[in-house]
Amino acid sequence: MTMARPLRALIDVSSMRDNLLFFRKQLGSIRCWAVVKANAYGHGLVAALQAFGQADGLALIEPDLALELRAKGWCKPILLMEGVFDEADVLACVEAGIDVVVHSAWQLELVESSRYASSLRARGPRLWVKFNSGMNRLGFSMVEGLRHVKRLHRAGFRLGALAHFANADAREADVQSEQAILGLLRAVKALDQEIPCSFSNSAASQRLLQTRGGRASSQRPDLPEPLGADWLRLGIALFGGSAFDGTRARELGLAPVMRLETRVLAIQSLESGDRVGYGGRFVAERPSRIAVLAGGYADGYPRHAPDGTPVWIAGHRCPLAGRVSMDMITVDVTDYPDIDVGAPAQLWGDSLAVDDVAAAAGTIGYQLLSGLTARVPRVLINQVHEEGV
Structure with missing residues (x-):
């Protein structure tokens, strides 16, 4: 097991x-x-x-x-x-x-x-x-x-x-x-x-x-x-x-390679004025639903990512809400009542360009990809076997 x-x-x-x-x-x-x-x-x-x-x-x-x-x-x-x-x-x-x-x-x-x-x-x-x-x-x-x-x-x-x-x-x-x-x-x-x-x-x-x-x-x-x-x-x-600021790799004819996937661990219901995360950076301006996702700065997600950094959850582009923790992030899903515990999410990949996440976080895609830590399992898909070895 x-x-x-x-x-x-x-x-x-x-x-x-x-x-x-x-x-x-x-x-x-x-x-x-x-x-x-x-x-x-x-x-x-x-x-x-x-x-x-x-x-x-x-x-x-x-x-x-x-x-x-x-x-x-x-x-x-x-x-x-x-x-x-x-x-x-x-x-x-x-x-x-x-x-x-x-x-x-x-x-x-x-x-x-x-x-x-x-x-x-x-x-x-x-x-x-x-x-x-x-x-x-x-x-x-x-x-x-x-x-x-x-x-x-x-x-x-x-x-x-x-x-x-x-x-x-x-x-x-x-x-x-x-x-x-x-x-x-x-x-x-x-x-x-x-x-x-x-x-x-x-x-x-x-x-x-x-x-x-x-x-x-x-x-x-x-x-x-x-x-x-x-x-x-x-x-x-x-x-x-992408090697260029402000340009996605797809616009250059290139395909995304890494999909950093996770799931919703919990949903928190907030009242107006409630705060989220360390330092209470995010303050709910209305009754809100906050999704808690596995994945944090110990995995390579940028700790300095601001509120509003995009996260893809179950087909929706949702905003980060609150400071990134070591193991988790929190995301505002108030506008998407279909999102619940277990919903699939992507921190970057084919549904959400790594360059978009990097731009929102004030960094570059190079840092996010190369900074993914060893505790995140890499799973190879669509494998090929060429003749270089």
Whole structure:
């Protein structure tokens, strides 16, 4: 006999695959990294391995999980996006054939001075030199980075060039950043046409789709489609989230993947003036019915979500009423007398876009999906078995 809370996350593996194939169909020969960091944005590596067999590689930041992907049978490229942290990481990447980003002088020194440097050159994991295009997180300046690329190229390392658009999540393109990236692309290819470049994440890839579709190309003839370069890095888009503020994933042609489902645990009847939850933030302005749902901030639901944040219950879009608790939320269902104990609810998913919930809570879909905690069971549905493993 098993007992479980009604809260669970249904992961539609087929929709994950379809989101990848959407880009593959539109962008043709450009290769795709499926980014699976943060436990595949909260969806789980098992689901990612099933869904992304037609990706050209998987990218993440966690060295231990990169090795786990190899152990689970992934035989295509793997990219470690924050690179290595010590000599043991260098050895592990050599032995497992894992590509490595180098973004700082200390990492270059670590790799080149390692006793495994000759093995790295001989066995062929690629070093991806990261350039700072204006975001000022990781990466070398354009001048310094190109100097390292030339030196490493002469030393016999297999190389790649990688950058991140400074305003990648802005709906409109950043001309200055794009011009810098275009100059970098030309400089790298002038050195060696075979050095692959990766500049576009989910947001930049969406803009690339617009360019290929002709909607943007007439406005930006100075920035041709090679800004997509050789490899795309597709993250949030594969999981049915939007990379753009104010735009739902469905509007971008993408299918939702995670359905965070729960049920109504109780109904409270209130009089006008009664308060709900910690601090009594919600005050009933009329006789009201309040539904109590399983699911709270210990599950990853945003504690700071304000009253009015949408919750889907039994076909109705209802407003959050009261402060989010550790294990529960409270929702005003006064206008829907058909809602009762046991009614099905969705905190986000195909009936309620995660981006809508995120916008109401003053955050982004990335945080909600990747922040779903381990105590929420993930249930894989519409499973597929691709050939990447």
